[in-house]
Amino acid sequence: MRVALGVSYNGQSYDGWQSQPSGRTVQDQLEKALGKFADQRISTLCAGRTDAGVHGLMQVVHFDTSAERAPYAWVRGTNSFLPRDIAVQWAHVVPDEFHCRASALSRRYAYSLLESPVRPSVDAGRVGWVFQPLDLAAMQAAATRLLGEHDFTSFRASACQALSPVKNLLRIEISRRGAYWRFEFEANAFLHHMIRNIMGCLIVIGQGKQAPEWIDEVLAARSRDAAAPTFSPDGLYFLGPRYDARWGLPDRTPAYDWLP
Known part of the structure; x- marks a missing residue:
């Protein structure tokens, strides 16, 4: 099963998005939380990597897993293991041909x-x-x-x-x-x-x-x-990618309108 997530984060405390040996990246924190919730190792791909200090309002990731969970459970369950400055905003089960990076318009x-x-x-x-x-x-x-x-x-x-x-x-x-x-x-x-x-x-x-x-x-x-x-x-x-409507993914999160 392939799952897509929309993730928001405050980048001040992290060494950017991409996983590093320090473990102080958003990807490291997300994958650790997903692993605890799904009780299996999960590797994610993202729509666009961000640097240290850069924030994300709707980073989109996807991953493949054998763990079956309802979409709302992926949101609430993963968030229970995440630090307060990172939060999953939504989750959708997507077809296997969806790719968070390659499918972005x-x-x-x-x-x-x-x-x-x-x-x-x-x-x-x-x-x-x-x-x-x-x-x-x-x-x-x-x-x-x-x-x-x-x-x-x-x-x-x-x-x-x-x-x-x-x-x-x-x-x-x-x-x-x-x-x-x-x-x-x-x-x-x-x-x-x-x-x-x-x-x-x-x-x-x-x-x-x-x-x-x-x-x-x-x-x-x-x-x-x-x-x-x-x-x-x-x-x-990072406000997020745009996708073709056929994937049924959100275009933005509430924080889009909050941003000064």
Whole structure:
């Protein structure tokens, strides 16, 4: 039986998603909890790995198991063994041909950013921070230039393992509510640190240090040295993948609307 789960987590205490010898990853904690609940070893695959400090609102995983449980039991039972900053949001039995990564049509991220003369406190680790005012129109103009299929080498981490730097950026939406900015990104796939590197450039442009047209030069350079420094992971959230409706999986979790 193949089961798909939607998992949310606060990434502040973890060394990213992917299992490591330290055991301090979200995958390690999830698989340990699943193993205790199912009384057998369970290995998971995820829709998109996240780095240390990055949060997940709807990471989707799948696994194969001989343990038969009702969907609600997978949720409640697994959560009873998970730490308080990780929670299974939903569970669905899916056909064997479903693959959480290969079946995804696109992936979505959001970056939550506080614009304030004072650093974050109660939301420390959950939002990025700038103390200089940002220009919405300038950032939107730059964001438009990134849409479509491009070689995103300039926004790629040196440790990126993707076979190709060419990705199709489908959507960037920028909005503001009070002192909080929300940047949403959707693409067929993302490179390692791609969003944090784009954020660094958008903020430089929003602060008036570069014109929106500068983003064209960064893209054309195909060099990491041409872009702004990688921005903080604190405000980055994996919103989850999109799937064809035939799989019957949720599109989002309640936290999607909570995010500042």
